[in-house]
Structure formats: C-alpha cells, structure tokens
Amino acid sequence: MDEKEIIIIAAIAIPISLVIIVIVLFSVFARRKNRLLLEQQKAKEVYERELAESQIEIREETLRNISWELHDNIGQLMTLAKIQAQMSLEKPEMMVEVSETIGTGIDELRALSKLINPEALKSLSLREAISLEIDRFNRLKFIAAHLTVEGTVVPIEANTQIILFRILQEFFSNTIKHSKASSLKVVLDYTDEKLTITAEDNGVGFEKEDDFMGIGLKNMKTRAKLINSSLKIDSVKDEGTALHLTYEFA
Template identity: 35%
Template sequence: MQLQLSSTDIIVILCSIIILIVLLILIVIYGVFIKKKSELLLIHQQKEAIFEQELARSQVELQNQTLKYIGQELHDDLGQKLSVARLMTSKLKHADPADLRIVEEINLILGESLQDIRNISKSFITPAADVGDFVESLEKEVFRIKRLSLLEVDYRINRHHLPINAEHGLILFRIIQECITNVIKHSRSKSIQIIVEDRPKQTKFVISDKGIGFKTARNFEGIGLKNMINRAKIINAEFKISSEENQGTAVTIIYKKL
C-alpha cells in the first residue's frame, strides 16, 4: 500500500525542512558569534594585562629616576655641606676646653649623619649588582633597625645565596623596605618578624608585626600599597596582605623562579 501525500502535506514538509535548516544556520551563526566574541574578549583582556604591566613598569621607572635624583642631591649637595661643617667643627677642638665636649659631640653627630646620607644615596643610586647584594642589603636594613632600637627583630633566612635575578632582587628589596617602613611608621608594633624561605621553585618572604592592624579593603587605595603591588606585578610575584584591627599585619611575597 503506497502512502500518497497531498500537496498540502508536501508543502508542510518542505516548510518544516526549511525552518529546520534556518534554525541550524542560526545556531551555527550564533556559535561562530560566541566564539568570535570570546576571542575578542580574550584579546582585550590580554591587552589590558599588558597595558597594566607596562603602566606599572613606567611608574616604577619614574619612581626609580626620582629616587636616583634624590640620592644624587643627598650625596652632592647636603653631603658636601655636612662634610664642610664637620671639618669646621674639627678646627674648634683647640678652643676653650669647657666647650670641647660639646664640639666632640657635634662632630660625632655630623659624622653619623654624613654616613647615613651616604648609605641612603648609595641605596637610591646604585642598582643591585649581584644576587648576594639582595641578602646583604636586607641584613643591613635589619641591622639598622636593631642598632637604632626601633623594633625588636625576628629575622630568619634558610639560605644566604638566593638565586634571584639582580634587577628583580632590587625590586623585591624595595617592596620589603616599604613594608618595614610601614611597620615602623604606622603599626605601633614593638616587634617585626622577617622570614625568608627559599624553595626549589620559589622564594617566600613574610613580613609581619603585632601592631594595630587595619581593615584591608579600606587601605588598598594607599599610594605605598599600590607601589608595592605594581612592583610585584613587574616581576610576576604574588603579593598578599592580611590584617586585622588590633591583631597585626602580615605581608607575603612569593617570588617565582624562572
């Protein structure tokens, strides 16, 4: 028995086939559209990431130029004036014996100030020369804090020869230096802990205190914190900060080895 289709049935079938084809075409077009949109979004995100990295690099380069200028001014101008002042006070040693103690004290203070200025200008002007300089600079910073009795320092390092790129070492040191400065200036903590843990694929730095702390979200707009975050981005390091009011603050930096 043969099934005979009327003209109406044929038209309905043809219309159904056409609609199905159109739907398939629309689905394909939509799929292509989504794929292109995803590709464009990915390209846009990559461009934004590159732009942020370049912006961060430019900001740090500008800051380094500023620091270099300040270092040169400290060394060439103020340093020279203090040297002359120290020389003049040295000539006063032959004055009245009653004033000799005061003169010696002034001369000692000028000498210490001059050495401090030289150290500061050198740290601003001179880039990291080799891997050893990073640990040396960090330990000088720790010694300075102890010598001036600014804080009690718990300093731990499991390896004194860190395999860190010289340029990256300088950036890491600036981040840690900023952390230490923040603890001294803002934390009201009596102590600071600095831990350096070198591992096969990364080096971990933790700087913590037991000070007043802060609400993390509120303080993420600070210039100092932004500078540290930008510096970390440049060397592809992870930067984390955790803080609770009246509980202290901890900064963790994870430097990934290439």
C-alpha cells in the first residue's frame, strides 16, 4: 500500500470515526438526559405524594384537635353556662357570670373555626399556624408551651410551609403523647439566608434514635430532605428532646 492509498484511507476513516464518536456521544448524552428527566419526574412524584400525605395528616390531626377541644373545653364551658343559668333563677346577679362564660365559649369557637377549613394553613403564615397549636396546648392545659420569633419573618412558599408545619406537628404530637413533658419551647429564628426552627421539651427523652417515634422520625427526615432542609433530633434520657431544623431560602 503506497502513501497515496494510506492518505485516502485516512481521509475516509477520520470523518467516519468522527461521525461514530459524535453518534456515541449523542447517544450517551441522550441516555443521561433521559435518566435525569426520569429522576426529576420521580422526585416530583415523591414530593407531590409526601405533600398530599402531609395535607391529609394535618387535616386528620386538626379533626382530632377539634374533637378534643369541643369535648374538653367548649363542652365544659357550655355545661358550666347551663348550671350558672339554672342557678341564676334564684340568684339573678349570676347572669353576669353566665354572660361571661358564654362569651368565653364564643371566643373559643372563633379560635377553633380557624382550623376547621382544611385549606386554612394555606392562608396562614407558618408563625400563625404554629401559634394556633401553641395556644391550643395552653388552652387545654396539655403542656406549658411558648413560641418565640426572632429576626424578620420571611414569607415561605405554601407547599413548603405545609411540610415544615407537618414536621413540627409530628414532633408536638409525640411530645404531648409520649414525653411526659411539662413544658415545650419553640423558636423560629429568621435571617436573610435561612430559617432555623428549634423545638424543645423537658420530657423523659430517649437513649437511641430508634426509640423515638419509629416511622414518624423517618417521615420527618424524608420530608425535610424534600425541601432541602436539615433535620436533627437530640435527646438526653430523663432531660428532654430537641428538634433542630434548618431551611435555607432559595
């Protein structure tokens, strides 16, 4: 094979090789793109599923709260008002107390009505939603609860807010049901870059993470990851449990 033939073969082979390389690269790129789109679609489906589950769980928890409050708080106020009204037949001066008791019951119903609408959370800020929970705990004497807000409040997208609130609601529920705590402190600390949420109780605590909430803790961590947040649960046996959650603003 002389030099001219080698040049001709090379002239043919090089373009063909380049075409093959381009085809291979395009194929690799297309596969990666399709895989990325598939991963994004799966991530979107997971987010939407967790969001829907959070909304359902918030609604269920809200209905339980309404049931407890109607029975344990408003029901007792109305019973008291009835007794006072009966006594006022002999002591008319007690009508003032009857009026005050009924007024308190009406105020409680108004506060409760804010939670009856399943879409209520979307119209409330995260701070307002948490405040309603804190107020309810104190009103029903479940636990001595306190909310502190530091920094300038930054508005949060509604769906993200729902997930943040559900994570906290899960922690609150376990504090009320299992911790035997007498106090609960919640701090919302806003900066320009992030929101740091701390919730602490003074309950019995636990030694191992697996002892705390089981699947509930897994759900909290999964949901925190979906909104690019970091979540940590710390606990000391017989001293209490603390939730630390950091959400960075986009």
